[in-house]
Amino acid sequence: MSVIHLTKENFQSAVVEAREPVLVDFWAPWCGYCRRISPAIDALAGEQQGRLSVGKINIDEEPGLAEQFEVMTIPSLFLFQNGKAGEPLIAPASKAQIEDWLKDKNVL
Numbered sequence: 001m002s003v004i005h006l007t008k009e010n011f012q013s014a015v016v017e018a019r020e021p022v023l024v025d026f027w028a029p030w031c032g033y034c035r036r037i038s039p040a041i042d043a044l045a046g047e048q049q050g051r052l053s054v055g056k057i058n059i060d061e062e063p064g065l066a067e068q069f070e071v072m073t074i075p076s077l078f079l080f081q082n083g084k085a086g087e088p089l090i091a092p093a094s095k096a097q098i099e100d101w102l103k104d105k106n107v108l
Contacts, residue, residue, distance in 0.1 A: 004055035016083040040095035
C-alpha cells in the first residue's frame with residue numbers, strides 16, 4: 001500500500017474513520033531530517049499493509065491540521081487508533097525506533 005497524501009478534505013475519512021490504525025507523519029519538503037526518515041516511513045507502509053495505514057501531512061500545505069495537533073517540531077509521528085491520536089513520536093532516529101514505538105502501542 002502506498003502512503004496516503006492527507007489533506008483537510010480527506011483527513012476525516014482516511015484517518016478518523018479508518019478501521020485500522022493510521023500512522024500520520026507531519027513533515028515539510030524543506031526539512032532535511034523529514035526527507036531522511038521518509039524512506040523508513042514509506043517502507044512501513046508497504047510492510048504493514050492490512051495492519052496499518054500510513055499518511056503524510058505537509059505542514060506547509062495543511063497548517064490548520066498541524067495547528068490542530070499542536071505540531072511544533074517535525075517530523076512528528078502520530079498514531080491514530082479508533083479515530084484518536086496518542087502521544088506523538090518526535091523526530092525518530094531510525095525505522096527501528098518507529099517500529100519499537102508501534103510495538104509499544106500494540107500495533108506491530
